[in-house]
Amino acid sequence: MKKAVILLSGGLDSATCLAMAKQNSFAPYALSFRYGQRHEFELNSARAVAQAHGVKDHVISNIDLRAFGGSALTDEIDVPKNRDESAISNEIPVTYVPARNTIFLSFSLAYAEVIGANDIFIGVNALDYSGYPDCRPEYIKSFQNMANLATKSGVEGNGSLTIHTPLINLTKAMIIQMGIELGVDYSLTHSCYDPMDNGTSCGHCDACQLRLKGFEEAGLTDPLIYSS
């Protein structure tokens, strides 16, 4: 089986992405980050999802994005609530973390090089998050070009590296339907940007709204508990 690195946030998208990598016969190596996010629930979910899908290994890398600031996910900036759909999909929100996907993909490149993997999976989505510059297909393609010049295998010609984005053009409802077919247990995942102290999801941040709408459109009930 070919090894693949899967970027695993603990959210709905990356859990589905992991299941799809397995479905495509990759041996999955999960990679998560403690990057200064304001709560630890994401990582608990990442651990639970990794375990449920029997990954070969799960590395949680400590990196410090708070040193730079500039995002509601790492700073004391309020997470916006109850935004309308066009605002969610078209604006770069304050929850955007500068260069986050570039940093995450760079670490996945290091991990791939060390374990000898030529495949990286990232659950970016260009429909729901079109406001994030680093979720666009042209960005991913450009990262892949760069990655193939950055590493030993690129120089030595041991096979080129592919960044897989199986969710990039799917709606949230399609992602959920596909995940259910592949046996993803969405009760293990965590999407909320601003959970209560007990981990309950707020239901009103962009991530909760997109998730709830996705389950609704899929004709399914989200197994998570919401605070309101």
Place this chain on the structure above:
Amino acid sequence: MKKAVILLSGGLDSATCLAMAKQNSFAPYALSFRYGQRHEFELNSARAVAQAHGVKDHVISNIDLRAFGGSALTDEIDVPKNRDESAISNEIPVTYVPARNTIFLSFSLAYAEVIGANDIFIGVNALDYSGYPDCRPEYIKSFQNMANLATKSGVEGNGSLTIHTPLINLTKAMIIQMGIELGVDYSLTHSCYDPMDNGTSCGHCDACQLRLKGFEEAGLTDPLIYSS
């Protein structure tokens, strides 16, 4: 003055690169990493160099490259000594850290985005380190292309990002001569991959050999103390 992020390792090249950024009228913001290197001397040098050149700010970011392993600079792998010149310049050595420049440049991109800088300086050199895939001009160009798709300013069209590599085609002797003209105090810098406990340079690793040869060819004496 335009802001620029300078990747500052504390070595000879990055110190010269900082001086050149200042010479070109940029307001310098230095960025260093505690990435699991086996000793702290590099960071002490980075601090001293940053202070000597009056940088606007100096961020030291904690990242964990040891989680992946695969390099003599972060693992318990022996640093090679007394290699001949063709081996140093043509092979990918065990001191190569997988995806290191990609990770460092990704963090510099985050820092640049937060402070509103469109310029990043990195002291890579394609002559002395032609064995490192991520020191090649085509790699740097490709990273720049990717970076311009990755960020808010790339999307919003607030000016494009430039990765400056003023040393990329210079010999070590030329770098040193230029640095001396710009007032770089090389006694503050640190290049050795395998220093003694008191910080004295070994004189025999690739980095020491390239440095010593550079001073010799420049007709100058290296102010550092060597253990042998």
